[in-house]
Structures are given as C-alpha cells and as structure tokens.
Amino acid sequence: MDKSEIIEAIKRLAKENGDKGPGSALVQNRTGMRKADWYPRHWLRWGDALLEAGYAPNPFQTAFSDERLIESYVDLARKLQRLPLSGELRRRASDDKAFPNHTAFARFGGKEKLLDAVSRYCEAHADHEDVVALLGHRGLGTTSRADRETRVATGFVYLMKSGRHHKIGRTVSVGSRERQLAIKIPIPPTTIHAIETDDPSGVEAYWHGRFAEKRGEGEWFDLSADDVKxxxxxxxxV
Structure with missing residues (x-):
C-alpha cells in the first residue's frame, strides 16, 4: 500500500469506529497493510499517520522514552523486591494501561542490555540504592574484569538517514551495519556521521536521551538540521 491508500484506509475505518483513529493492527487486519508499508518510510509513529489523516493519536500509541521505560521497570522491581520476569512485565502492562507494553523494552537489545541500562540509571540517581542491590553484580563498583576489558575496545555510534528519518545506533563496523540495514528497510540508509568511542553504549544512551521527544519506533528519530549538526x-x- 502507498501513503495515500493508507490515509484513505484510516479515514474509512475511523468513520466505522465512531470517528476515532484506528490502531495500526486494525488497519493491517482489514486491509492487508504491512508495517513495512508505513514504517519508517512515511512515519516513525502510527500516531503521526493518524495526525496526517486528521485524527488524534491514541495516547497509548505514543512512544515511551528510554528513561520512562527504565523508571517503569524500576518501579515494578521495587514492588516485587526482585528483578521482574518477562511474564510479569506482560501482566503489569495488562493490569495497568499506563505501564509500557512489554515489547517496548525490546529496544534495549535483550535482557542483559536492559539491565545494564537500568544499572547505569540507578548509579546516576542517589535514591536508587535499593534497586542497585537487586541488580547484584551490576551494582556500583562491581563491574567484572571482562566488562572492563570490553570497554577498552572502541566502537562507533552512528547517525544514518533513510528517507526523512534518522537512526542512531552503535556498532563495531559502520559499513557492515549500513549494508545490514539496506537489506531490511525499503529505503537504503546513508551514513551521516559516526562517533568513535570506547563507550558506545553510554554515548548511544546519551543521544537517545537527548532526542527522546523526537523518537519513533526502535532507534528511529525525526531530527531537525540543528539536531544533526x-x-x-x-x-x-575515548
């Protein structure tokens, strides 16, 4: 489906739904639209598609920032007095509509990377010692020798552009990453800039946090020329 067909489908289904903007799942089920038809070529968020069609986005379709995800995870860990299981993240999202969907946590790249991000967040906030204790070996001053040696090697935090959207991620080889993405997305990306660093995860987290309000799904952002500069x-x- 092209952009105009998607917008027409949104308008048609909205009329059937009390003039409320339909979710992407409903449009997919009724029209055969694929996620690749709209993301990231035309929109980073489904809410942006609804806005362009003339409808207010569902508040729960708004992307959560990394900080909001971590705070939600920390809150649940405190309630359980231990690190949550994946099933408990699902249950909490089902019971509390303000809690992020469990799939949102996948943006960190797996459980270990999520816990690393939670650990860094807690170490930076003085009132999170209780969660640091729950994290155990990821707590303050207990980084393993293997982790320290890994950090010595440099990597890259890159900025790539596909269509009108930008991707911020980290890799050990910018060229290889660009080729990988070219196979996965409709518009092959172009590398705008890469930062060499001995702490790729930390530098990546900084830029993700700085542009959190402009984040769509995954690591895609709607950046201005000044943001790129x-x-x-x-x-x-280093």
Missing part, C-alpha cells in the same frame, strides 16, 4: 560536532570520545 549537534551530533556531528562529536568526533571521538
């Missing part, structure tokens, strides 16, 4: 000012962080 700011990213390009960083050359090498």
């Amino acid at each position: 700011a990213f390009k000012r960083w050359k090498r962080i």
Whole structure:
C-alpha cells in the first residue's frame, strides 16, 4: 500500500469506529497493510499517520522514552523486591494501561542490555540504592574484569538517514551495519556521521536521551538540521 491508500484506509475505518483513529493492527487486519508499508518510510509513529489523516493519536500509541521505560521497570522491581520476569512485565502492562507494553523494552537489545541500562540509571540517581542491590553484580563498583576489558575496545555510534528519518545506533563496523540495514528497510540508509568511542553504549544512551521527544519506533528519530549538526560536532570520545 502507498501513503495515500493508507490515509484513505484510516479515514474509512475511523468513520466505522465512531470517528476515532484506528490502531495500526486494525488497519493491517482489514486491509492487508504491512508495517513495512508505513514504517519508517512515511512515519516513525502510527500516531503521526493518524495526525496526517486528521485524527488524534491514541495516547497509548505514543512512544515511551528510554528513561520512562527504565523508571517503569524500576518501579515494578521495587514492588516485587526482585528483578521482574518477562511474564510479569506482560501482566503489569495488562493490569495497568499506563505501564509500557512489554515489547517496548525490546529496544534495549535483550535482557542483559536492559539491565545494564537500568544499572547505569540507578548509579546516576542517589535514591536508587535499593534497586542497585537487586541488580547484584551490576551494582556500583562491581563491574567484572571482562566488562572492563570490553570497554577498552572502541566502537562507533552512528547517525544514518533513510528517507526523512534518522537512526542512531552503535556498532563495531559502520559499513557492515549500513549494508545490514539496506537489506531490511525499503529505503537504503546513508551514513551521516559516526562517533568513535570506547563507550558506545553510554554515548548511544546519551543521544537517545537527548532526542527522546523526537523518537519513533526502535532507534528511529525525526531530527531537525540543528539536531544533526549537534551530533556531528562529536568526533571521538575515548
């Protein structure tokens, strides 16, 4: 489906739904639309598609920032007095509509990387010692020798552009990553800039946090020219 067909489908289904913007799942089921038809070529968020069609986005279709996800995870860990299981994330999202869907946590790249992000967040906030204790070996001052050795090797935090959207991620080889993405998305990406660093996860987290309000799904962002200039000012962080 092209962009105009998707917008027409939204309008048609909205009329059948009390003039409320339909969710992407409903449009997919009724029209055969695929996620690749709209993301990330035309919109980073389904809510943006609804806005362009003239409807207010569902508040629960708004992307959560990394910080909001971590805070939600921390809150649940405190209630359970231990680290949540994946099933408990699902249950909490089902019971509490303000809690992020369990799939949102996948953006961190797996449980270990999620816990690493939670650990960094808690170490930066003085009132989170209780959660640091739950994290155990990921707590303050207990980074393993293997982790320290891994951080010595440099990697890259890249900014790539596909269509009108930008992707911020990390890799050990920018060229290889660009080729991988070219196979997965409709519009092959172009590398705008790459920052060499001995702490790729930390630098990536900084830029994800800085542009959190402009984040769509995954690592895709709707950046301005000034945002791109700011990213390009960083050359090498070692």
